[in-house]
Amino acid sequence: MTSRPASEKTPEFASILYLDGVSVSFDGFKALNSLSLVIEPGEMRAIIGPNGAGKTTMMDVITGKTRPDEGEVFFKGNIDLTKHDEAYIANLGIGRKFQKPTVFESQTVFNNLELSLKGDKGIMTTLFAALGDADVARIMEVLEIIRLSERANWLAGNLSHGQKQWLEIGMLLMQDPDLLLVDEPVAGMTDAETEQTSDLLRKISENHSVVVVEHDMEFIRALDTKVTVLHEGSVLAEGSLDVVQNNQRVIDVYLGR
Amino acid sequence: MDFSSTKKGPFVSLVTGLPGGGKTFLGILLVAALLVPLSNLLVPESSFFHVPTYMVSLLGKYLSFALLALSVDLIWGYCGILSLGHGAFFALGGYAMGMYLMRQIGDRGVYGNPDLPDFMVFLNWTELPWYWTGFDMFPVAMTMVILVPGILAFIFGWFAFRARVTGVYLSIITQAMTYALMLAFFRNDMGFGGNNGLTDFKEILGFDLQSDGTRLGLFVCSVIALAFGYLISSFITQSKLGRVLIAIRDAESRTRFSGYRVEYYKLFVFVVSAVLAGIAGALYVPQVGIINPSEFSPAQSIEVVIWVAVGGRGTLWGAVLGAMLVNWGKSYFTGALPEAWLYMLGGLFVFTTLFLPKGIVGTSAIWIEKIKNRQTGPASTIPAYVKEE
Amino acid sequence: MRIILKSFLAALAILFMTQAVAVSADLTEASQGLLAKGYKDKTAAVEAVAATGDARSVIILEALLGGKLFIQKSDNVLVIGVKAEGGYKTVNAITGTEIGLTPKSDVKKVRINNKMRGLIKGQLGGLTLLSDDPALRMKAANAVFISRPKEMMAPMQSALASETDPTVVPAMTRALAALELRHGATMADKQAALEILSDLHDPQVKSLLSGELSSLRALQNPTGPEKELIIAVQAGLTKIDEKLDFLNIIENIFQGISLGSVLLLAAIGLAITFGVMGVINMAHGEMVMIGAYTTYVVQELCRNFAPGFLDYALIAAVPLAFIVSGLCGVGIERSVIRYLYGRPLETLLATWGISLILQQFVRTIFGPTNKEVSSPEWLSGTWEVTGGLALTYNRIAIILFAAAVLLMLVLILKKTAFGLQMRAVTQNRQMAASMGIRTGWVDAMTFGLGSGVAGMAGVALSQIDNVSPNLGQAYIIDSFMVVVFGGVGNLWGTLVGALSLGITNKFLEPYTGAVLAKILVLVAIILFIQKRPRGLFALKGRAVES
Known part of the structure; x- marks a missing residue:
């Protein structure tokens, strides 16, 4: 039923994601205030900002969960994301990891990945779906990447917090999206796990565009990438972590209040 | 290595249903389908093993309830949609069958009118309303048994699921739906017999409804329908689609962000479930001999939910078991201790939600797992499938 | 008041009688024509009798009209006769003095024609x-x-x-x-x-x-002026129609507000348990029912022990019903619901079970039949506002009562420490707990408050509905509809929801009948929820989603 839009990797777009003047308000509270942001194809971008800066709302807007009151959101140059819903946008090639790790807890790790497999997500296809060898191979490959090969038949609910984070990232990889939106991937992780996660994300960013939202400055530093600071729903500063950290306005926002 | 077994989800069935439970269940059904008629026909009445005809009809009624419970389990246990209005689909299927049976009465009614059912003559109607057309033909009526609940479920679900009405809100509006239908069917103007509903049936497909043979036939039909419903539900829940349904139940927005159109999946399973409920209603009516608007009452629909909860939602044969047990209890206690039955039913609701959240089947599965763990160590932390390289 | 009126009338009657004797001579003369045979004489006599203005003349003419005026042949006197065994029981028509039994053969009826x-x-x-x-x-x-x-x-x-x-x-x-x-x-x-x-x-x-x-x-x-008159009459009719339509609308609004108040009373407790706590309390209707039975018990106690206070039993029942239902609510919360927070569907099933138990319990104690709760004197009667518009006092009282209950709740929620704690627990349980709020206690009290308000609703409903074990069942779905329609977690939403459902219902009823109106309203709400899944006054934003 769902026609999957073509999402071949064609890097000639000027931008993979383009937000211009996006505003969202809830009962008078402006969650996003004329936010503009451009992500280049193949780029990894870290987004930081205090609580309530609008990070999650921004992701909601990009993935079709929240409609902006005004502003433009384009994917790959000309696909207007404000016109589509979550499932359609997911099939366009945008994957999203939630702030709180969200996996299918009563199903096995293997099945979690299987459900996220790229392909036709229509009802009849799903009803009569059978796993091909290529699919199994792909799942094994991702299991390897997210270091859960040994846990393939565990129920996802029995994984540790960090493993659930990885499983969710793995599910994103199964979708093979062009753009990954990753919300707080290292929250609740040990230092070792955090390090492994930054390795994982760097590896992923080699052939995907990635947007990472995180509070952990060490982690951001390890990612070694361009940083955007959000504050009260709009961009406060942009640049390398060092530049941003020395920006007086950023210091005021984080410390001054 | 072989992962084809994961398609059947061995781990899933271990947690939410006993392994092989489905096959055992079908076996029991088959045996019942053979034994009950045999014992009714061949074993002498004086024998302990004789199943009297009234018992055959009673069992047939339980089977139709079991099918209804199965349909509720399919959406609640697997997809997390708690419908408090499934009695409406059951009743609509029942009314479609009832209309056929009404037309079969012909001129044997009290007023002897060959074209109009008694209640219409009583209301001084002169001709059959248009929506009764064709119900004298069995195939048409059976088509309606499937179409009417299916279409209502489609329309209702189309609006509700697209608008993302979920959780208790959905439960409340399904309840409102069946309540509205109940009020409507109580009206004489609707042309479905008002308060009294449809009754005084004579025969089905030319067979006398009172005869032992017909009652046995209806019983066997109920067994077949339940087995058929079980197989369909089983096929759906064991498929990848079944896993998508569970995914929707556990994490709806994750499913959406994984690219599944949740509303269509819900709509699909809701319609399938409504059709099964309609078939159950159509089997219920000839065996009970009456259909009236009280079948639409919200209380009836909630009772169905407790059958499923008692048996164990998310396990198909748990739903069947729950329906059988609770209804057997109801028949027994409303006869033996009529005052106490409502206390017991009420207590059952409270007890099940507090102490048996997974129902009899789910809870016993957990116990069995625990016993196994004592022997082999904690299964939840050791993969059931050990990876081979 | 009534006693004074009666004695006044009695005094008037005595006055009449003395007067009657005084003018009877005139009347005798005027009534002579009635003894004649010809209708012409009789007609003249009727006018003459009436012209005397004598109080007795009314009695005579009424008897004549009713065929009870006779001529007693023996002395040619007008008598009024009532059929009795063996003839007629007669009184002298002019003087009113009793004659006694007159045989049938001795009387002749005074006949009249249509014109007369x-x-x-x-x-x-x-x-x-x-x-x-x-x-x-x-x-x-x-x-x-x-x-x-x-x-x-x-x-x-x-x-x-x-x-x-x-x-x-x-x-x-x-x-x-x-x-x-x-x-x-x-x-x-x-x-x-x-x-x-x-x-x-x-x-x-x-x-x-x-x-x-x-x-x-x-x-x-028709002549010119007659034509003009036709037009004028038509205009007059239109004018009256407009006024009647207007009155009709007022009447409908009143009926609607009245129904809306009933819905509000039934739903407002639910708005707390469902809206504030997120608990689906299917036993809410039974809290209403228990309130109604409390009213019944208070009334019976008054009847037996303090009949003088019977008229005020209803007032005493209000706080008692609040306490009884409230305690029931606290009991339910502590014994069942507190184990089910965060699992709304399970709460729904468990409270449904409780509702079955409570219904059966009341049935066991009071029996399955309806109990009579009488209206006190000060609530009976109607207030005639103007021609064609009368409002009953008990309906007016329910409207006022509902408003008072709503006001009380708003004050509790907004102005008291308990209300503050309640809102704190609703918004962030952990944070509230760490601030030293006893969250368990707040939960129990909140549930008790919601249930107690339902009990007070029961007092009001006992005035307009049958008090039976099924009383609550009749209101539970409507109550849920009101809360869902108005928007969960918002008392004003509940108010607007209740009133708009009540008024819509009453405006539909004349065209569709009560049952169809209700069906249409239900369908409308089902469709409305598709458009606004969170109701009329829904909160927007991220907090709601989680």
Whole structure:
């Protein structure tokens, strides 16, 4: 039923994601205030900002969960994301990891990945779906990447917090999206796990565009990438972590209040 | 290595249903389908093993309830949609069958009118309303048994699921739906017999409804329908689609962000479930001999939910078991201790939600797992499938 | 009040009798014609009797009309007879003195024809117009309004001139206008009468005017002024219709607000348990039912031990019902619901079970039949606002009661420490707990408050509905509809929801009937929820989603 839009990797777009003047308000509270942001194809971008800066709302807007009151959101140059819903946008090639790790807890790790497999997500296809060898191979490959090969038949609910984070990232990889939106991937992780996660994300960013939202400055530093600071729903500063950290306005926002 | 077994989800069935439970269940059904008629026909009445005809009809009624419970389990246990209005689909299927049976009465009614059912003559109607057309033909009526609940479920679900009405809100509006239908069917103007509903049936497909043979036939039909419903539900829940349904139940927005159109999946399973409920209603009516608007009452629909909860939602044969047990209890206690039955039913609701959240089947599965763990160590932390390289 | 009135009437009656004896000579003379055979004489006699203005004349004429006036052959005296064993029990028609039993052979009925019948009716109307009892004068005026005999014009004019009772004057004015319209000497008179009539708004004037209109239209060759009159009558009719429509709307709104208040009372407790706590309490209806039974018990206790207070039992029942239902609610919360927070569907099932148990419990104690809760004196009766608009006191009381309950709840939520704690626990349980709020206690109290309010609703419902174990079931779905429609977690939403559902229902009813109206409202809500899944006054934003 769902026609999957073509999402071949064609890097000639000027931008993979383009937000211009996006505003969202809830009962008078402006969650996003004329936010503009451009992500280049193949780029990894870290987004930081205090609580309530609008990070999650921004992701909601990009993935079709929240409609902006005004502003433009384009994917790959000309696909207007404000016109589509979550499932359609997911099939366009945008994957999203939630702030709180969200996996299918009563199903096995293997099945979690299987459900996220790229392909036709229509009802009849799903009803009569059978796993091909290529699919199994792909799942094994991702299991390897997210270091859960040994846990393939565990129920996802029995994984540790960090493993659930990885499983969710793995599910994103199964979708093979062009753009990954990753919300707080290292929250609740040990230092070792955090390090492994930054390795994982760097590896992923080699052939995907990635947007990472995180509070952990060490982690951001390890990612070694361009940083955007959000504050009260709009961009406060942009640049390398060092530049941003020395920006007086950023210091005021984080410390001054 | 072989992962084809994961398609059947061995781990899933271990947690939410006993392994092989489905096959055992079908076996029991088959045996019942053979034994009950045999014992009714061949074993002498004086024998302990004789199943009297009234018992055959009673069992047939339980089977139709079991099918209804199965349909509720399919959406609640697997997809997390708690419908408090499934009695409406059951009743609509029942009314479609009832209309056929009404037309079969012909001129044997009290007023002897060959074209109009008694209640219409009583209301001084002169001709059959248009929506009764064709119900004298069995195939048409059976088509309606499937179409009417299916279409209502489609329309209702189309609006509700697209608008993302979920959780208790959905439960409340399904309840409102069946309540509205109940009020409507109580009206004489609707042309479905008002308060009294449809009754005084004579025969089905030319067979006398009172005869032992017909009652046995209806019983066997109920067994077949339940087995058929079980197989369909089983096929759906064991498929990848079944896993998508569970995914929707556990994490709806994750499913959406994984690219599944949740509303269509819900709509699909809701319609399938409504059709099964309609078939159950159509089997219920000839065996009970009456259909009236009280079948639409919200209380009836909630009772169905407790059958499923008692048996164990998310396990198909748990739903069947729950329906059988609770209804057997109801028949027994409303006869033996009529005052106490409502206390017991009420207590059952409270007890099940507090102490048996997974129902009899789910809870016993957990116990069995625990016993196994004592022997082999904690299964939840050791993969059931050990990876081979 | 009633006693005073009765003694006053008795005094009047005595006055009448003495008067009757004084003028009976006149009456005897006037009534002589009735002894004659010819209708002409009798007709003249009827007019003469009426002209005496004697109070006795009314009795005579009524007897004549009813076929109870006889001539006693033996002494040629008019008597009024009532059939009895062995003949007639008779009284002298003129003096009113009792004669006793007269054999059948000794009496002869005074016969009348149709023409006389009409005359007598008119004359009777005229006579009672001058009666000393304002109620009788009112009745007479209204009778004249209906029959409109030409002869009544003069008596009506004089009666109106001497009328002092402010309640009778409008009736007489109306009747006179009706007479003028039909029998008025000039077109100007008719027009003036029409003016008066068009300013009134009651269904009777409407039917009078439409009757007049059709008889005017039936005229073969209407003259110019008659044509004008037709147009004027039409205009008058339109004017009355507009007024009646307006009154109808007012009446519908009142009925709607009344139904809305009932819904509000039933739903407002639910708005707390469902809206504030997120608990689906299917036993909410039973809390209402228990409140109603508390009212019944209080009433019976009063009846047996303090009959003097029976009229005030209802007032005493309000706090008691709150306490009884509230305690039930606290019990339910502590024993069942607290284990089910965060699992709304399970709560729904468990509370449904509780509702079955409570229903059966009440059935076991009080029996399955309806219990009678009587309305106190001060709640019975109606308030006649204006012609064609009457509001019953118990409905008005329910509206006021609902408003008071709503106000009380708003104050508790907004102004008390408990309300603050309640909102804190709703918004962030952990944070509230770490601030030292006993969250378990707040949960229990909140649930108790919601249930207690339901109990108070039960007191009100006992006045308009049957008190039976099924009372709660009848309201539970409507209550959920109100809360869901209004928007969860918002008392004002519940108010608007209840009133709009009530008013919509009452406006639909005249066209569709009560049941279909209810079905349509249900369907409308189901469709509405598709558009606004969170209700009319829903909160938007991220916090709601989680």
